[in-house]
Structure formats: C-alpha cells, structure tokens
Amino acid sequence: GWTYGLNGELRKATRISGIEDFSINVFRRDFGLVPIKVATWGPxxxxxxxxxILQKDNIDTDNVASEWLGSSSxxxxxxGVDTTLTYVCRREYIIECNWKVFCDNYLxxxxxxxxxxxxxxxxLSLDSYTTSIFEKVSIQSAEGGSKEKEDDRLGSKAFYAFIYPNFMINRYGPWMDTxxxxxxxxxxxLVVFDxxxxxxxxxxxxxxxxxxxxSEKVQMEDIRLCEGVQKGIESPAYSTGRYAPNVEKAMHHFHCLLYDNLIN
Structure with missing residues (x-):
C-alpha cells in the first residue's frame, strides 16, 4: 500500500518502481494528501x-477570530467562550424537518x-431579551430570572450565538453547548449537541x-415544534407569513444571508 507521513506527504508507494516520471520528487509534489489549513480559536x-487559502504557506492566526466571527469576536x-471549559458529552437528534426550520426556531x-x-x-427574564446582528453572526441574550428563581443551570445570563450557516454556540451559567x-x-x-x-x-x-x-426536555419540546412547523409549511392551507420585527431580527438576517448565497 501507499504510506503517508503525518504532514500528508507520500512516503512510500510499493511495486511501482520504474514508472516513467514517477520520482521521489514527483511523489512529494503531486501525490500527497490534500492539505487543509487548520487554526484554533478559543475551544x-x-x-x-x-x-x-490553501495556496498560502501560513495562516495569520491573529485574524482567525475576525475572519470567522467578524466584529462580534x-x-x-x-x-466565557474560552479554553477553560471541560468537555462533557455529545447528543445527537434526527429531526423530521428541514435544517432551516431548526435554525429558524433557534433564531x-x-x-x-x-x-x-x-x-x-x-x-429567564424574557423582557431583557436582546438581539444583535453582525456580518455572519447573530447574538441573542437574556438575563436570568430573579435571584429567588435563578436556575443554577442557566445562571444569571444566557448567550445564544448563531454563526452562519448552521452552527450555534450557547453559553449559560457554568455550561456551554454547541x-x-x-x-x-x-x-x-441531524442536530449534533456537544x-x-x-x-x-x-x-x-x-x-x-x-x-x-x-436540556433534553427543551430539545424534545423543540423537536415537536420543528416537526409540527415542517408539516404546517407543507400544507396547502399555508401561505407565507410576516416577520415579527421586534423579535425575529436574527431570523431575517439568516434568510438574507441564505438568499444571497442562493442567487450568487
């Protein structure tokens, strides 16, 4: 078989000696694994x-945050989205709805x-709910309930970030889930929770x-809602509605980005 180094370079190819124009230099130049640029930010x-990007020898890691998250980074x-958090577990949900319906529900x-x-x-103190829009990110946040009712899971503030097109980061109390x-x-x-x-x-x-x-209870409630919406939008009795401008800013932003991608 063919053997590759950890850098993706082809190290050895058996039983092909003597093939024209297949020197060791050709090995390294043309037959390595496809390179992928890798960077880290936070966790x-x-x-x-x-x-x-692949043509560049180096990545300016200082710009990774702004390239990924724009001015919201x-x-x-x-x-509290940082490297101090400990990984706990993964849960996966197959939902009978279009992926955009799930995103709409989130947004x-x-x-x-x-x-x-x-x-x-x-x-949560829903009266404190706010939405901020950035280049390809929207952030929803809300204060926790009163001290008497404060949920030890949710803590004093919930931070919900959507990164276009399909990734979400939620930070609340001592928890973060993606x-x-x-x-x-x-x-x-398929929705993957970490x-x-x-x-x-x-x-x-x-x-x-x-x-x-x-958290599982909330996911089950959302799944029922999303699957119901999927059935509803397929009904011949349904016609498109209107945005609720005071609350659905993030959803509108998502739709605008999606529209731009679809027509360009």
Missing part, C-alpha cells in the same frame, strides 16, 4: 479548505419560548445529570 479547531470571549428571538418551554422561560445542524434531506436533519462545563463543576455528577435532563 474550537477550525478548518479551511478554500483553494485560495470579542463578545464571545467576554461571555426567533425567544418568540416561542413562553409557549413551548415553560420551564426554560421561568429561568449545535450543528446537518441536512439529511429536504424534510430531515456539552462543555466549567471545570469546578466537572465532578458534580448530580448537577450534570440534572442539567442534561433539563
């Missing part, structure tokens, strides 16, 4: 397979929260189990 490892650091500015998530709503929405067809998607926790809580098994159970 994330980022890959870029853009052809123009500092807000992530200020809200509605908390519009559905009082109706679909009674438990979650009780831990969501990746992957299309599986026009009416089905959970991270502040190191001081990593040995508190009861807290972790309780928090994950609360």
């Amino acid at each position: 994330f490892v980022l890959l870029n397979m853009d052809n123009e 500092e807000l992530f650091s200020l809200n 509605d500015g908390g519009y559905h929260v009082p109706f679909a998530h009674k438990g979650l709503a009780s831990g 969501n990746l929405a992957i299309p599986l067809g026009p009416r089905k998607c 959970y991270f926790l502040e190191a001081s809580f990593k040995d508190d098994k009861a807290f972790i189990e309780r928090s994950l159970a609360d």
